[in-house]
């Protein structure tokens with residue numbers, strides 16, 4: 001029992017590592033902000049493209065979505081970070097992470113948006129068009145708000161996935177939360193900093209997971 | 223031309239093909255083991271929750287929340303670096319298998335449970351009124367319907383979890399990504415990374431396409 | 445002459461949900477082969493009473509006897525065996541959507557009654573034939589009309605050879621043109637000697653087919669008698685009010 005506590009819950013080591021981890025957490029937040037905003041925007045564009053009447057546009061969007069949904073994000077990251085330099089494209093870890101995760105996330109968000117838009121009845125667009133709104137206006141004011149409401153839990157859970165995903169950035173030595181924790185672990189030969197990092201992730205993500213669970217149960221009851 | 227030389231060097235491809243095929247076997251083995259364990263345990267926990275034991279249910283909920291909120295890589299590092307301090311030496315393969323199984327268990331438990339709560343009370347009553355026991359009603363009537371409702375999200379979650387097998391590369395599991403990464407540094411060519419990407423596409427593109435089909439089918443069926 | 449057997453007896457039945465007393469004191473006997481009709485305003489506890497008879501609802505106090513056996517104090521683990529003797533048909537059918545019609549009728553026979561599969565299948569087909577749906581044996585529930593689904597639900601209950609059948613508003617979820625087919629099945633059952641306790645608003649059917657009509661209100665059996673007595677010569681004010689309101693609704697429905 002004592003070894004267990006010494007190994008995973010060593011408070012001295014945790015308090016020593018805390019400042020480093022806090023810095024890492026700030027980097028994680030920065031990364032999340034960029035990746036989530038880009039992912040949402042890109043996903044929406046892709047979803048619209050995937051639903052467009054233009055065949056070429058539609059099929060390229062669908063191919064993009066399926067391609068990047070099929071590749072593990074870590075593979076994309078390693079490819080962007082270690083593969084592209086061979087083609088003369090050298091990226092900072094931060095940029096590599098943003099690009100790799102954008103490719104991955106935008107595909108996931110696109111799928112969510114697409115499902116949401118599909119679930120809005122056709123009559124809604126027709127009614128909007130009949131009252132003189134343009135296609136774009138109908139989309140912006142009538143279809144999208146309903147679509148987003150349809151898939152709000154999915155958008156939220158995707159967002160949780162993105163935050164979890166940022167931990168992979170540690171693999172390319174971007175000093176985010178997990179990287180800092182693992183640094184501290186290798187210096188102290190003790191797993192407690194990792195447990196502390198886990199606690200910090202939980203602090204942010206557990207409430208979100210609860211909210212999603214509530215939401216989904218609400219939908220199931222209705 | 224240089225592009226092809228860098229990313230599609232046939233000599234490098236031929237050199238590393240046997241290693242890569244072996245690695246694909248490791249990835250697939252890990253994936254299959256995870257899927258079976260995760261889905262079975264998730265189903266078992268969801269059914270256990272039906273019994274309505276307060277303490278047990280509380281533990282299941284906390285477990286599922288934590289496993290859904292934590293980045294899997296954090297768990298992998300904690301287990302991989304923490305266990306030896308407790309005198310337990312478990313292989314990297316085992317660590318990834320345990321962590322991914324726990325994660326999939328948590329998600330599939332929630333999916334099955336969500337399905338079970340959506341089963342109308344009348345289904346339970348019809349079963350009980352014809353003399354079936356609670357367990358029989360669960361087994362033959364409620365759970366099969368819950369599983370059906372759960373198939374689309376379950377398929378997506380299974381894909382997401384099996385893609386996480388790439389995390390094994392971080393702790394030296396000889397799966398696709400780690401084999402190709404080390405091949406990349408030995409050969410000084412980006413080609414092994416391309417091969418890795420293709421290997422994943424071979425595995426996951428059919429899975430992604432199948433998931434679209436399944437989603438559509440079960441969307442209209444219910 | 446042998447005394448007719450009492451198939452279902454309810455005595456001093458009370459049921460509360462929290463503070464709300466829904467059933468205050470119910471006494472009722474159903475003899476073998478009888479069709480007893482239960483009417484009463486919405487919320488008067490008709491469904492609750494019916495559901496107590498196979499303990500889908502636990503009575504607060506009182507006793508219920510099925511074929512002379514007191515079922516209100518048998519332990520929970522023996523409930524399943526008891527429920528085999530009591531068939532129940534719900535307003536909402538509750539067919540299992542993931543199984544074919546035939547499987548729906550076979551499931552409890554095999555799992556609860558432990559019949560061998562061929563026997564269960566033969567019995568299921570026989571029952572489906574009785575409700576006129578043998579040709580739909582391989583259909584899925586979603587492919588059937590409401591009336592057909594309800595007849596399958598009746599077959600599902602009958603296949604277990606229950607001593608008593610309980611019907612909770614079996615036709616009120618149905619389109620008017622489908623009601624007749626279900627009522628016809630119930631009439632056939634009565635002619636075959638099945639004991640039935642029916643909650644329903646089909647007053648016309650009650651007049652034609654019921655042996656006895658029970659009027660429930662406010663958690664009590666307020667009045668009971670033959671259809672002629674209840675509909676032709678109601679005694680209590682509450683029954684009179686209820687009947688005039690129902691006949692108004694009927695008139696309104698016909699005027700539509």
Ligand SMILES: Nc1ncnc2c1ncn2[C@@H]1O[C@H](COP(=O)(O)OP(=O)(O)OP(=O)(O)O)[C@@H](O)[C@H]1O
Nearest residue numbers: 461464466484485486487488489490491492493613
């Ligand atoms: N599970 C329950 N929990 C709390 N109250 C309940 C429950 N079931 C029924 N009730 C209440 O008991 C009363 C009687 O309900 P019941 O369904 O037996 O009436 P009913 O006579 O069948 O009415 P209806 O004709 O509308 O079906 C109602 O006031 C109802 O709100």
Ligand SMILES: [Mg+2]
Nearest residue numbers: 490491492613
């Ligand atoms: Mg009722």
